[in-house]
Amino acid sequence: MLSLLAASGASDPIYWQDLGLRPYLFQIGGFQLRYYSLAYLFGILFAYWHLxxxxxxxxxxxxxxxxxxxxxxxxxxxxxxxxxGYAAFYKPELFASTDLFKLWEGGMSFHGGVIGVLVAITWVAWRGGLNWLRICDYISVNVPLAYMLGRIANFINGELYGRPVEGDFPLAMIFPTDPQQLPRHPSQLYQAGFEGLMLGILMLALFWKTRSRYRPGFLVGVFTIGMGLGRFLVEYFREPDAYLAYVVVQTGLSRGQWLSLPMVAVGIIVMAYSMMRPAIGSANGAKPQSA
Structure with a gap:
């Protein structure tokens, strides 16, 4: 990261390989401990610790x-x-191939992961007789910083790079996996910064510095709107997958943007629902009861 900041002062584009990055921490024989795997591991461990x-x-x-x-x-x-979700939204042909199970080769959908987590929350809430919406609030606080690690890992892998840069831009970068070798936006870092770090700080501040956790649905509403808007805006800088370029041509929006619009709508509805109902314990000044 320090190399990237130093190189950004030059007028010429930055070459990814000059940053000294590689997609794995170490290699023993044919085994590689990849940063993408570490991002998932540390993201999940952080979420568990903070929860x-x-x-x-x-x-x-x-x-x-x-x-x-x-x-x-x-x-x-x-x-x-x-x-x-990645197979359903982006590569349906994977369902007919054993490549569907090759997780180490990458290819994960954020929106599919959200659906998977919602199913998991529903199961735990139903089995334990818990308030589903309040559990979603608590889980949502922990997602952005874990998401940030995944996007940084994408950058370290030199994958999911952005669209070509028009004119001079200090962070324009040439990635070795780009067949056209054009200066591009490092959109992975944009997502890590906006949807990860900034949203994560906001969610932590709302939980620890305000009484937002006493309004069921408020935190998950903020999270859903933030992730949807962040993804929608950053998609203007991301390079659409070649096999999905037709979506942009036909509709003017990418597949990721179309999937983000319902997130924003749901987030607004949930926040409105939360604000129209009294906060927990506010009717008589009583403190909320813990499980």
Whole structure:
């Protein structure tokens, strides 16, 4: 990252390979410990650690045993939902091939991962008799920073780069996997910054510095709007997959943007629902009861 910042002061485009990056931490024989795998691992571990800390604060809708269940089932939801969503939304031909199971080759859908996590939350909430919407609030706080790690890993892999840059741009970059070798936007870093770091800081501040957690649906509403808007805007800088370029030509929007619009709409509805209802414990000044 320091090399990238130093190189950005030059007028010439930055060459990705000059940054000294490689997609794996180390290699033993044919095994590589890839940063993409580490991003998923540390993202999930951070989410579990922080969720365990959150439920110790007043007003928690669950106990530690529920957090343990969520850790297991949400991990499955992220992996299975992300992969199946990628195949469904972007590469349906994978369903007819064993390549569907080659997770180490990359190819995960954020929107599919969201669906997988929602299924996991629904199962844990139903089995434990918990408030589904409040669990979504608590889970949503932990997603952006974990998402940030995944986008940084995409950048380290030199994949999912952006559209060609028009004119001089200090962060214009040439990626070795680009067959055209054009200066492009490092859109992976845009997503890591806007949908990851900035949204993550906002979600943490809302949880720890305000009483937002006492309004069921407010936090997950903010998260859903933030992720949807962030993805919609950054898609203008991302390079559409070649096999989905026709979507942009026909509609003016990318597949990712079409999938983000319903997220924004749902987020607005959930936030409106949250604001129209009294905060938990506000009717008589009583403190919310923990699970």
């Amino acid at each position: 365990s800390k959150m439920i110790k604060a007043p007003g928690s809708p669950m106990a530690q045993r529920h957090a343990d269940d969520l850790f297991f089932y949400c991990t499955l939801g992220v992996i299975l939902g992300g992969r199946l």
